[in-house]
Structures are given as C-alpha cells and as structure tokens.
Amino acid sequence: GIQVEQSPPDLILQEGANSTLRCNFSDSVNNLQWFHQNPWGQLINLFYIPSGTKQNGRLSATTVATERYSLLYISSSQTTDSGVYFCAVGNYGQNFVFGPGTRLSVLP
C-alpha cells in the first residue's frame, strides 16, 4: 500500500515565524488532504489539494503530484496554530492513508 512520510516530526516556533511542513508519498494519488488536529482532538480540514497550489489566509499548500510530495506553508504563525498537522492521501475508490503527523508548537 501507499506509504506516507511527514517532516519534520516536531517543530517549535516563535510567534510570527514562518514554517514549511512536508508530506512525501510512495505512489501516485488522486486525493490529498491536509488537516490540523487541535489540542481537543478535532480534525479540521485545511486543504483538499491533489495537485496545484491553494491559499487560505496565512496558510497555503502546494502539491507536486508527479514528484509525490506536498508542502504546507504557515506564515506569521500564531499560538492557535499549535497542534498536529496530518497529511492524508488516497486514490479513487480507496481509503485515505494518513501520515504520522507534524507536531507544531508556537510559543508566545
């Protein structure tokens, strides 16, 4: 099955800093989502991005499907950005496979 890696596993930032999170996957995919899991456990949809680039406020994401990776950019980070960021990938008719996550801590 598809293998998903995320890097870095842990990231500590000062408020206001920028960061880039990476998701690598082992095979071609049709579906890719980025999620933020907040401290209460809720998984929040950030982007559905099987290819291309999207932006939503301070967050943006880029997926290069031919090279099997996706990047999540967080600019001007805030303490509320803390939590775990998951990448999930899959193909039509198949289940999503989740990566292990990147744990982000933003310090005031």
Place this chain on the structure above:
Amino acid sequence: DGGITQSPKYLFRKEGQNVTLSCEQNLNHDAMYWYRQDPGQGLRLIYYSQIVNDFQKGDIAEGYSVSREKKESFPLTVTSAQKNPTAFYLCASSPSRRSHYEQYFGPGTRLTVT
C-alpha cells in the same frame, strides 16, 4: 447547522463490557468511516461504509463491529474481544468514494477501559 456529531465525548467502561459509540451526520454524505487514534500516533481505519446496509473492514477491524441501517448513522461497537480498546475514536464522512472526495471529521470520543 450541518456537520458530524459523536457522542459521548468521554466514555469509561470496565474491561469485558461491550460499548457502542454514536456517529451521526446531516451532510447527506453516502460514505462514513471510523478511525482509531492512539496517543502520539496517526489515524488507522477500522471500518467504512459506502452505502446503507453495506460496510467493509478497514486495517484494524478485529474486535469491532458496525451497522449502517440509516444513511445518517454509523454506530461503532467496541467488543470485549478488542484487546486494547482505550483510544480516541474519530468518525468521518465524505460525499462518495468514487472520484475526488474530501473527508470531514466529527469531534471524537475518548474511550477509557479499565
């Protein structure tokens, strides 16, 4: 107010008892899913359902059972056969599974078995 609800938020049970976790969605989604998350880990798929009265095992189905009698509801039973039932359980739904599909998650249920 559309979304996915899970109840209860916290659940405590004694070892040897079956327990049922509720998941309801009013998004009119065809597909529903149950995931398990252990501390510091990613999500693993337990069961999924693409249509009423049909469901399929995921990667870690042993010790769990589900039903899908209504489109809106997909309850998960954690049976006494599940060896390590203490975990965070997340329910999700998506419009379909046939092409592009985006999953949406409920708030989760934390189950503790002692």
